[in-house]
Amino acid sequence: MLHNEFMETPFYIMFYLIVSFYGLCIGSFLNVVIFRLPKNESLVKRSSHCMTCGAKILPRDNVPVLGWLLLKGKCRSCGEPISKRYPIVESLNCIVYLITFAVLDFSLQTILYCFFFSALICIAFIDWDTQEMDLRVLFFIVVLALPDLILSVIRLVSEETFRNLPAFLTAANLPLSSHLIGLICIGLPFFLIGELSIPVIEKKFGERFRAIELGDTILMAFGGLLIGWKATVISAFFGICLAAVCGLILKRINGESKFAFGPYLAMGLFLGTLFGEQLLNWYIAWVTYDPYALA
Numbered sequence: 001m002l003h004n005e006f007m008e009t010p011f012y013i014m015f016y017l018i019v020s021f022y023g024l025c026i027g028s029f030l031n032v033v034i035f036r037l038p039k040n041e042s043l044v045k046r047s048s049h050c051m052t053c054g055a056k057i058l059p060r061d062n063v064p065v066l067g068w069l070l071l072k073g074k075c076r077s078c079g080e081p082i083s084k085r086y087p088i089v090e091s092l093n094c095i096v097y098l099i100t101f102a103v104l105d106f107s108l109q110t111i112l113y114c115f116f117f118s119a120l121i122c123i124a125f126i127d128w129d130t131q132e133m134d135l136r137v138l139f140f141i142v143v144l145a146l147p148d149l150i151l152s153v154i155r156l157v158s159e160e161t162f163r164n165l166p167a168f169l170t171a172a173n174l175p176l177s178s179h180l181i182g183l184i185c186i187g188l189p190f191f192l193i194g195e196l197s198i199p200v201i202e203k204k205f206g207e208r209f210r211a212i213e214l215g216d217t218i219l220m221a222f223g224g225l226l227i228g229w230k231a232t233v234i235s236a237f238f239g240i241c242l243a244a245v246c247g248l249i250l251k252r253i254n255g256e257s258k259f260a261f262g263p264y265l266a267m268g269l270f271l272g273t274l275f276g277e278q279l280l281n282w283y284i285a286w287v288t289y290d291p292y293a294l295a
């Protein structure tokens with residue numbers, strides 16, 4: 001959020017209310033995506049309906065979170081429970097938007113990052129459910145990367161034209177090199193580890209699968225293209241740490257050693273996008289700190 005002494009408290013309250021509204025409404029749409037994309041159902045054709053009796057959900061019951069709470073999580077016509085996941089996804093998306101606008105300045109890039117985080121929520125839940133990633137959601141990330149890629153090219157061709165563009169567009173611009181290195185810095189190692197692991201796993205378990213799935217690889221590549229290499233490296237670090245910790249816990253609980261990597265990479269990408277560049281700069285400054293340079 002752009003902090004400015006001229007902006008009054010009512011402005012901030014209004015602003016965050018509007019952000020919450022969009023967060024909840026888009027969160028409601030994410031539920032549709034998470035539920036219908038894996039089944040190849042249309043996202044727009046059929047209106048929301050009860051999964052048990054098929055009854056149409058009334059517009060007043062379809063209000064994000066509130067509708068579910070007022071119905072006490074039960075269908076109005078058949079009384080069967082409606083999954084808690086609906087209000088959870090809606091509030092999660094809303095909280096993610098609020099955090100994003102609280103941490104980052106208000107710019108086009110911040111709005112695009114919000115859409116990126118919504119895509120990550122879909123990727124995480126779909127991967128958790130089906131152990132697969134949807135290519136359409138992954139390609140949506142490339143679409144989100146296009147505006148800043150175009151701006152980076154403009155900056156490279158003519159610095160002057162770039163400087164005359166509104167700050168709303170250019171404030172969070174990353175150099176073209178950062179986007180392109182971001183595409184391969186984690187994507188390529190993930191791809192190679194995946195390729196090399198196939199014969200090893202086949203020898204050991206008699207099954208052909210990759211240690212790192214192609215979906216996870218594409219997610220880190222496309223995500224890297226959008227957020228640049230510094231944020232991507234930190235994202236991968238967070239993602240792998242989270243997966244290691246949660247993987248061990250899940251193994252303890254249900255004894256399953258194969259699990260979806262996507263949800264952890266998605267969480268890593270969220271943290272990396274918001275704090276990665278800063279964290280890596282701090283780290284580089286710490287590693288290269290030379291106390292004698294001051295003397």
Ligand SMILES: [Zn+2]
Nearest residue numbers: 050053075078
């Ligand atoms: Zn029903």
